[in-house]
Amino acid sequence: MVEVVVFAEGPTEEQFIKRLLAPVLRHLQVFVKPQLLKTSQDARGGAVNYDRLKFNARNTLRQKPEAVLTTLLDLYGLDASFPGFEEAKTKPDLESRLNHLNAALAHELVAYVGCRPERFIAHIQPYEFEGLLFSDPQALAQTEPGWQASLAKLTAVRAAFPTPEHINDSYETKPSRRLERLLQPGYKKTRHGPLAAERVGLATMENECPHFHGWMKRLRALGGEST
Numbered sequence: 179m180v181e182v183v184v185f186a187e188g189p190t191e192e193q194f195i196k197r198l199l200a201p202v203l204r205h206l207q208v209f210v211k212p213q214l215l216k217t218s219q220d221a222r223g224g225a226v227n228y229d230r231l232k233f234n235a236r237n238t239l240r241q242k243p244e245a246v247l248t249t250l251l252d253l254y255g256l257d258a259s260f261p262g263f264e265e266a267k268t269k270p271d272l273e274s275r276l277n278h279l280n281a282a283l284a285h286e287l288v289a290y291v292g293c294r295p296e297r298f299i300a301h302i303q304p305y306e307f308e309g310l311l312f313s314d315p316q317a318l319a320q321t322e323p324g325w326q327a328s329l330a331k332l333t334a335v336r337a338a339f340p341t342p343e344h345i346n347d348s349y350e351t352k353p354s355r356r357l358e359r360l361l362q363p364g365y366k367k368t369r370h371g372p373l374a375a376e377r378v379g380l381a382t383m384e385n386e387c388p389h390f391h392g393w394m395k396r397l398r399a400l401g402g403e404s405t
Contacts, residue, residue, distance in 0.1 A: 179207045179399045181245040183238055186212045190371035191250050191307055197372055198380045199397075212250075213238070222290025226251060228259040235298070236291045246400060248299035248393075250378060252306040253279075254352050261286040272304055276389055277294060301393045304343040307371065308353035310378070312342040313386035317377040321370055328360045335360075343387045 184199075186192045195212040203210050214227055215234050231249070239247055242354055256263065262282025269275040285299040291298070303309070311318050314315065315332035319325045339345050345353045357365035375383075384391040 182210045183245055183247050184210060184212045185249045186214055187251055187350050190367050193372040194375050202380055203397060206403055208401040215301040227257040232287055235287055239291050246297050249301050251302050253302050254305040254347055289307055299396050304389055305347050305364050306353055308357055309342045309345050310387055311347055311374045311385045312336045313383045314378045318374050321377050324363055325361050331360050340385055343389050
């Protein structure tokens with residue numbers, strides 16, 4: 179049995195982990211538990227800077243000496259304090275940028291905490307959680323009855339990019355902003371995000387989103403699954 183703590187960015191990601199990720203990993207004896215980082219004495223979730231991440235990581239890994247820690251953080255809006263942030267901006271493509279960020283984060287955090295490297299899996303999701311929902315525009319449009327009217331526009335967005343993970347890095351073009359503009363009734367992250375994710379399904383997301391699939395492979399490998 180392996181316990182995996184996932185530092186999630188907000189309640190939408192928390193529900194996504196509970197409702198989709200945890201069930202598919204449970205049969206491998208990999209038990210995934212989301213955790214929102216504290217932003218104040220009474221609040222959790224929201225943008226994560228590196229100081230807050232490493233402080234919580236050290237506490238979590240010391241309190242749970244057998245657990246593995248991983249992250250589900252958005253590349254869009256990633257705080258500039260993260261290791262490798264400036265260098266990553268010079269990389270020629272999305273894959274190189276992500277590989278650099280994840281490697282730098284893993285190196286710095288493991289050194290700070292003083293844990294075994296295999297106890298921390300760095301994962302930064304491009305560009306944000308909502309990109310995964312574009313893995314299947316037709317399933318996404320079925321989340322709300324009124325959304326079917328926007329199917330053609332959702333499909334056109336998906337077709338304009340190599341993968342859903344390439345939808346993209348500015349306030350007006352990030353995936354969640356596109357959904358807010360295109361859908362009626364309007365997309366509400368905490369309400370619609372988990373519902374749409376269940377419609378789209380984890381298998382489709384993995385098939386369409388190679389970076390996300392790579393993360394899932396690493397989590398499955400904790401339970402001995404090699405494919």
